[in-house]
Each structure stands twice: as C-alpha cells, then as structure tokens.
Amino acid sequence: MYALVDCNNFYASCETLFRPDLRGKPVVVLSNNDGCVIARSAEAKRLGIRMGIPAFKIRHAVQQHGIIVFSSNYALYADMSARVMATLEQLAPAVEVYSIDEAFLELSGIPLPQLQPLGERIRHTIGRHQGLSVCVGIAPTKTLAKLANHAAKRWPATGGVVVLNERARQQKLMQLVPVTDIWGVGRRLGKRLAEQGIRTALDLARCPPERIQKQFSVVLARTVRELNGNACLSLESIPAPRQQIICSRSFGERVTDKTVMQHAITTHAWRAGEKLRGQNSLASQLSLFIQTSPFTPGEARYSNQATGHFPTLTADARDLLAMARRLLDCIWQDGYRYAKAGILIHDIAAPGCQQESLLDSPARERTDTLMATLDNINQQGIGKVWLAAQGMEAHQPEWGMKRQRLSPAYTTRWQDLISIG
Incomplete structure (x- = not known):
C-alpha cells in the first residue's frame, strides 16, 4: 500500500500560519515579479479567483472582497x-x-x-x-x-x-x-x-x-x-539526478547595463552550481541566454544564447561563473532593455566518468573541499558567502524580482522571528 500526503493550499496556508488574523479571509500568492496568481486559499477559490490569472485582472476583486495578496516567499x-x-x-x-x-x-x-x-x-x-x-x-x-x-x-x-x-x-x-x-x-x-x-x-x-x-x-x-491495482511505480526514496539544471529569472526592472547583467548571470550560475553539487554531479557544458520582453510594444527585441564546453568535468563555481561571463561577452548587445536571463547546465555526469590526470587529483580534492565548505556555510545559516563576480549587492540585487508584498521569513531569519509582548 502507498499513501499520498498533500498539503492543502500550501503557499497560502504558509502565509496565514503566522498571521492568525487572516484565517478565514481570502488569500492569494503571486508568482515571480508579482505576475500571476499561483496559490489561493479556500476562501479565494470560492470567490472565483482562477489559478494563473494575471494580478492586474483581479484588482477590482481584491478591493471589493478584501483579498489579501502576498508575493512568493520561497524561503x-x-x-x-x-x-x-x-x-x-x-x-x-x-x-x-x-x-x-x-x-x-x-x-x-x-x-x-x-x-x-x-x-x-x-x-x-x-x-x-x-x-x-x-x-x-x-x-x-x-x-x-x-x-x-x-x-x-x-x-x-x-x-x-x-x-x-x-x-x-x-x-x-x-x-x-x-x-x-x-x-x-x-x-x-x-x-x-x-x-x-x-x-x-x-x-x-x-x-x-x-x-x-x-x-x-x-x-x-x-x-x-x-x-487496476497492479503496482508499476515503486517508491523513489532517493530522487534520480537531474540531467539538466536551469536557473533563470525575469528581472524586476529592465537591465540595460552589462555590469548589472554580469552580476545577474553569475548569480544564476552560482545557484546552478549549488544544485549540481547537491546531487553530486559534474557538468561538461553550460549555456547562457538573454532576452528582451516580447510583450512590450514599441521596444526593440533581441534574444540570443551561447554554449561553452569545459575542458574537464566540473562543479567548481569559479569555472561556472567564468564560463558564464565569457558567453555573455559573445552575445551581449548594447541598446536593449533586457527582461530575462538564464543559465542551463547540461551534459551532466557522475564523478568518475572521466579519466583524470594524476596531476589533476590534488587540485580536484582542494576544489571539492572548498566548494563543500562554501555550500555548508550557506546552507547552515552561518552567513552568506559569494564570489566577487556576483557583485557586492548579491543579497539584494538591483535586478532582483519585484516582491512588493513579501511576508517576513518567519522561520529562517533571526530578525523576522515573531515577538510576543
């Protein structure tokens, strides 16, 4: 026998969990850049708020019914x-x-x-x-x-x-x-x-x-x-490694400066590297894409992508970020208002799939130790460490998402802990 356990209205329920004053009220959660509705409380569903509807189309309903709107709080x-x-x-x-x-x-x-x-x-x-x-x-x-x-x-x-x-x-x-x-x-x-x-x-x-x-x-x-009751799908207690890893994001504000774009794509490359190392894998290729918005009338459109190959399989953040910057140099064009960029890691393999030189082994061991230390610091909440290529504003980048209705990180940030007095 198998059981499927599913949280009810999960995102909306997380938002009301620490706000008892909102229980029983209609609540919706928006997607990246506060674009579309991606979660609804039971009360919002009863009002007819549809999944995926753009936020601007429910403005009247928000005012009429007192709907509480939140930005996505992924943490x-x-x-x-x-x-x-x-x-x-x-x-x-x-x-x-x-x-x-x-x-x-x-x-x-x-x-x-x-x-x-x-x-x-x-x-x-x-x-x-x-x-x-x-x-x-x-x-x-x-x-x-x-x-x-x-x-x-x-x-x-x-x-x-x-x-x-x-x-x-x-x-x-x-x-x-x-x-x-x-x-x-x-x-x-x-x-x-x-x-x-x-x-x-x-x-x-x-x-x-x-x-x-x-x-x-x-x-x-x-x-x-x-x-018909014939079990064909077994339990996968250990998820299979992903064959592709993509990290992309629409910008909260249009990007026109190449330095700002470098900070964005290197941050995406850093995050992709964390996912790659998290599943104990290595990559041989990295692709980068940048694009303007296809929906803004009157704006010049441009989109392009490029792919680079690593000499040896790697999960080193320094290799990934350096490749991302080189690819950006190949496809960047001045004069455009860019709306989105992303990193794709593919041709993923497990360690040991490539014959290494004896001279490379000590360097690989030092690299693995360094990356494991950085990941551990960031995952344990000790602090946030990043490479200088990501820019000094990596915590709150100017190209970051619009999240004007973001709730506190009640469980993961000391300053957001609820105080009762």
Missing part, C-alpha cells in the same frame, strides 16, 4: 516543506518527496485495519507540529493513491483521509473522476482519449493495456495497470 515555503517531510519520515517506513507539498509513503507491513487510523494520525501530527492541513490518500498503487487523495480533498465528509483497498470502492470513485484528473493525463491527452469515448478514470481502467500502449504510449499503459 518560508521551503522551510515549512522540510519540516513536514521530516515529520512524515517519523511516521512511515519510507518516504518519497514528490514535490514541495506532496510526498508518497510506502506502507509495507502495516495491517489493513490500521491504515485509516494511520492516515488520521498523519493529519493530526502535521496539524499539531507544523500547523498545516493535509489530506491523505491510501491505495495499492501510487496512481490510485493520487485518486484517493483527490477524493479526500474534494469531499469534506471523508475527513481528509480516504483508503481505497477494496476494488468496488476504487471503481465507484473512478466512475466519478474525469480522465483528465488522473495523474499524468492532461487536457491534450484527455481530449484524444475523449475522442475514443474514454471520459472517466473507469473508462480508461477498462481498456486493454496493450491497446493503450499501441495507440498512445507505454506510460499511459502503465497508468492503466496501476488503475
């Missing part, structure tokens, strides 16, 4: 997510962190009569320890666990916990769920399935997997088997 969300996952690891034999607000649990060896009480215990413990509400779906496969979680969220009468261990109950639920709500089936694929009369999850479950594989894909055929 707060990441820290609360880590706390939830740590709690889950104490409650289940094995945990797969699926996303910032979702996790699969592997429940081998737990008797069936204990599954419902376990789900209730998970809800109670996270609510007590982290102050967040979660829903729990439990079933014989990960796809069915996703469906069970969907039911737990949709129907309050379930109490936030649904256990689908009986085939009759699984089929009853699948008959109520549109095929587009199945894990991995989006609108485009759902439209193709509907053309063949497959409109509900039960319709898909009754299709022969061989036929689905021939007409669509092996992935969808695997989904059909999972809907």
